[in-house]
Amino acid sequence: MTVAAGIGYALLALGPSLSLFTAVISHKPFLILTLLSSTLVWLMSLIALSAVWRGFIPFKTAAWWPYALLILTSVASQEALRFFLWRLYKRMEELLDAFADRVSKPRLLITDKMQIALAGGMGHGVAHAVFFCISLLTPAFGPATYYVEKCSRIPFFLVSAMIALAFVTIHTFSMVIAFSGYSEGNRTDQYFAPVVHLAAGVLTLINLGSGGCIIGIPLLYGMAMLTLLHCGKLVWRRLTENRRQGNLY
Amino acid sequence: MEQNPRPRTVLETLGEEIIRIVTPVSICMLSVVILVSILNGDPSSGGDLPVTTMATIAYSESSSDSTWDKLKGALLNSLVFVAVVTVVTFLLVLLFYLRCTKFLKYYMGFSAFLVLGFMGGEIALLLIQDFSFPVDCITFAILLFNFTVVGVLAVFMSKMAIFVTQAYLVVIGMLVAYWFTLLPEWTTWVLLVAMALYDLAAVLLPGGPLRLLVELAMSRDEDIPALVYEARPVINDSGPSGGVVRRRVWREGGDTDDNQGLSANTRSGLASDSTPGTHLSVGIGEHERNLADAEEGRVPGGDSELTTPLIQHINVRMNSSENAVPSENLALEGIGLGSSGAIKLGLGDFIFYSVLVGRAAMYDFMTVYACYLAIIAGLGVTLMLLAFYRKALPALPVSIMLGSQDMMNCCQLYDVLLLFWCFLSFSSRHVRQSNQHDYRVGISRWEAYNRVC
Numbered sequence: 001m002t003v004a005a006g007i008g009y010a011l012l013a014l015g016p017s018l019s020l021f022t023a024v025i026s027h028k029p030f031l032i033l034t035l036l037s038s039t040l041v042w043l044m045s046l047i048a049l050s051a052v053w054r055g056f057i058p059f060k061t062a063a064w065w066p067y068a069l070l071i072l073t074s075v076a077s078q079e080a081l082r083f084f085l086w087r088l089y090k091r092m093e094e095l096l097d098a099f100a101d102r103v104s105k106p107r108l109l110i111t112d113k114m115q116i117a118l119a120g121g122m123g124h125g126v127a128h129a130v131f132f133c134i135s136l137l138t139p140a141f142g143p144a145t146y147y148v149e150k151c152s153r154i155p156f157f158l159v160s161a162m163i164a165l166a167f168v169t170i171h172t173f174s175m176v177i178a179f180s181g182y183s184e185g186n187r188t189d190q191y192f193a194p195v196v197h198l199a200a201g202v203l204t205l206i207n208l209g210s211g212g213c214i215i216g217i218p219l220l221y222g223m224a225m226l227t228l229l230h231c232g233k234l235v236w237r238r239l240t241e242n243r244r245q246g247n248l249y
Numbered sequence: 250m251e252q253n254p255r256p257r258t259v260l261e262t263l264g265e266e267i268i269r270i271v272t273p274v275s276i277c278m279l280s281v282v283i284l285v286s287i288l289n290g291d292p293s294s295g296g297d298l299p300v301t302t303m304a305t306i307a308y309s310e311s312s313s314d315s316t317w318d319k320l321k322g323a324l325l326n327s328l329v330f331v332a333v334v335t336v337v338t339f340l341l342v343l344l345f346y347l348r349c350t351k352f353l354k355y356y357m358g359f360s361a362f363l364v365l366g367f368m369g370g371e372i373a374l375l376l377i378q379d380f381s382f383p384v385d386c387i388t389f390a391i392l393l394f395n396f397t398v399v400g401v402l403a404v405f406m407s408k409m410a411i412f413v414t415q416a417y418l419v420v421i422g423m424l425v426a427y428w429f430t431l432l433p434e435w436t437t438w439v440l441l442v443a444m445a446l447y448d449l450a451a452v453l454l455p456g457g458p459l460r461l462l463v464e465l466a467m468s469r470d471e472d473i474p475a476l477v478y479e480a481r482p483v484i485n486d487s488g489p490s491g492g493v494v495r496r497r498v499w500r501e502g503g504d505t506d507d508n509q510g511l512s513a514n515t516r517s518g519l520a521s522d523s524t525p526g527t528h529l530s531v532g533i534g535e536h537e538r539n540l541a542d543a544e545e546g547r548v549p550g551g552d553s554e555l556t557t558p559l560i561q562h563i564n565v566r567m568n569s570s571e572n573a574v575p576s577e578n579l580a581l582e583g584i585g586l587g588s589s590g591a592i593k594l595g596l597g598d599f600i601f602y603s604v605l606v607g608r609a610a611m612y613d614f615m616t617v618y619a620c621y622l623a624i625i626a627g628l629g630v631t632l633m634l635l636a637f638y639r640k641a642l643p644a645l646p647v648s649i650m651l652g653s654q655d656m657m658n659c660c661q662l663y664d665v666l667l668l669f670w671c672f673l674s675f676s677s678r679h680v681r682q683s684n685q686h687d688y689r690v691g692i693s694r695w696e697a698y699n700r701v702c
Binding site: 028029030031032033036037039040043047096099100103105106107108109112115116130131134135137138139 | 256257258259260261262263264265267268271613614615618619622623625626629
């Protein structure tokens with residue numbers, strides 16, 4: 001595709017992340033560092049998973065269940081990594097609080113904690129978008145574009161950009177939900193992220209069928225909206241609770 | 250309905266110094282990647298000028314050679330290059346010993362002129378050719394001349410606006426890095442490894458030129474002229490003193506603590522004279538009786554943590570009897586003590602990382618992304634370790650020297666490891682560039698590069 005179209009697809013997948021970055025994350029250097037390290041960690045996890053599965057792909061059968069197995073294992077390992085990142089974050093939070101005490105500044109506010117979780121989630125989303133969408137765009141610059149048979153109405157790159165956008169949203173905000181759930185001990189929130197991730201992954205299997213992307217992608221966006229709404233409700237609840245408890249923020 | 254303004258937590262300012270170094274490094278890498286993908290991406294672009302450079306003088310790689318031949322040739326090339334760099338560095342030590350500092354300063358300005366004027370001019374010509382940009386010779390010459398002269402002044406004079414200086418340093422790094430990516434593939438890799446190893450040797454071995462230079466500078470309490478990127482110092486605008494800006498004050502005299510501090514600084518900052526290795530100098534603030542602080546009525550002591558949470562500011566120690574004498578014998582506040590402990594990163598590191606990422610850009614975007622993240626992660630970890638190390642051992646002067654030495658060695662080892670990692674990730678792709686361009690670069694330009702780094 002042309003350079004203009006390529007930039008368009010890249011912005012489609014990463015545009016909202018870019019605006020979120022400029023609005024929230026770029027003002028606090030620590031969040032930028034969190035974003036960079038989170039991107040690195042999730043990218044390494046994706047590379048590791050693809051290295052493990054490289055031996056089995058391409059699948060010889062046309063059935064859908066090997067793909068389901070692939071998605072299941074990948075989602076499971078990524079969710080394990082998310083829990084491990086939560087542990088790391090707890091330790092870092094202790095360090096930060098100790099440091100704040102030492103320089104007699106207030107401890108981490110709840111908005112700070114949620115912003116750190118947001119930066120971590122955005123790292124996850126950016127890693128996913130780059131790995132699954134942007135890496136397809138750069139070798140494909142040129143005069144023509146590419147269509148897939150099973151989704152023949154829109155170019156392949158546009159489909160992948162749209163799916164990447166949905167996943168970026170899901171990953172960004174489910175990290176906030178997950179961290180909040182772990183810190184409060186709320187079971188719904190703790191299980192929300194893995195369930196939604198798995199559901200979204202399985203929903204992409206619908207694209208394997210002919211004309212499946214017409215059904216699959218709107219459903220995927222439904223999951224993204226669900227994540228957004230749940231995160232919004234959660235944040236609202238926690239902030240109002242916090243305010244009621246007497247803290248101003 | 251806010252009764253009070255939002256309390257400022259540590260999250261607002263933590264990690265600011267790291268970002269102030271990571272941003273220009275990222276910009277440099279991004280520009281090199283863009284240049285490489287624009288100018289080298291089209292296989293039919295440009296001309297095949299057969300050129301011998303200093304780095305390919307021993308062996309000119311062609312794609313028909315066997316792997317073993319290429320490796321041998323690349324080793325030969327890098328040997329020659331390292332030999333030339335060693336000779337030039339020893340020359341530099343000799344000149345510094347003979348107190349020809351002015352000559353060194355002028356030579357630095359001259360090399361900046363060469364890099365900006367000639368290398369920048371050639372790249373600009375290539376771009377104009379590529380995009381068929383309509384501009385005539387005279388306009389181009391005037392613009393290029395103006396650009397070059399302002400760049401030389403920015404590098405030369407320390408009174409230039411800091412943003413202009415930083416921008417020009419990034420541009421110089423970008424230009425030199427781009428030229429390095431034009432070398433044949435194997436030569437580039439072996440050269441990077443060789444430079445990293447040479448850097449280690451030159452700093453560690455007792456007869457190493459860089460070590461001699463540092464010791465000379467230490468014993469004379471002078472600064473060494475070099476091209477070093479200095480980040481803008483972090484200004485504390487919160488806290489009890491509220492809005493006090495540290496003035497740029499030069500260090501005066503000193504006793505043992507500050508000498509060690511200076512040695513750590515110069516040693517760490519100085520090895521930036523050669524290409525690779527992360528050389529960071531961070532100010533140490535031990536016993537603060539800062540004259541400037543006292544004048545402005547600040548509370549000395551633990552305040553330094555408040556001002557730069559992650560990395561301590563330098564608290565300049567002054568003899569109470571003397572005033573601060575700004576020493577202007579430096580092209581760019583060089584190594585040694587800068588104003589308020591801003592982090593300095595040698596230009597050689599910019600070039601090293603950008604060459605790595607530029608080479609990655611010739612293959613694949615994912616390699617670029619992975620390499621970029623690895624470099625930034627390593628850089629951030631190195632900076633944090635440096636800060637932590639400083640804080641952990643504030644009172645022991647010897648261990649600070651050793652610590653900074655260890656840290657520098659770690660940084661250099663990190664460079665070597667990074668090279669190996671990148672090379673592994675590249676060789677697993679086996680995507681060969683269809684054209685190998687060798688460009689004719691004058692020998693003087695390579696000497697200029699040696700000085701630049």
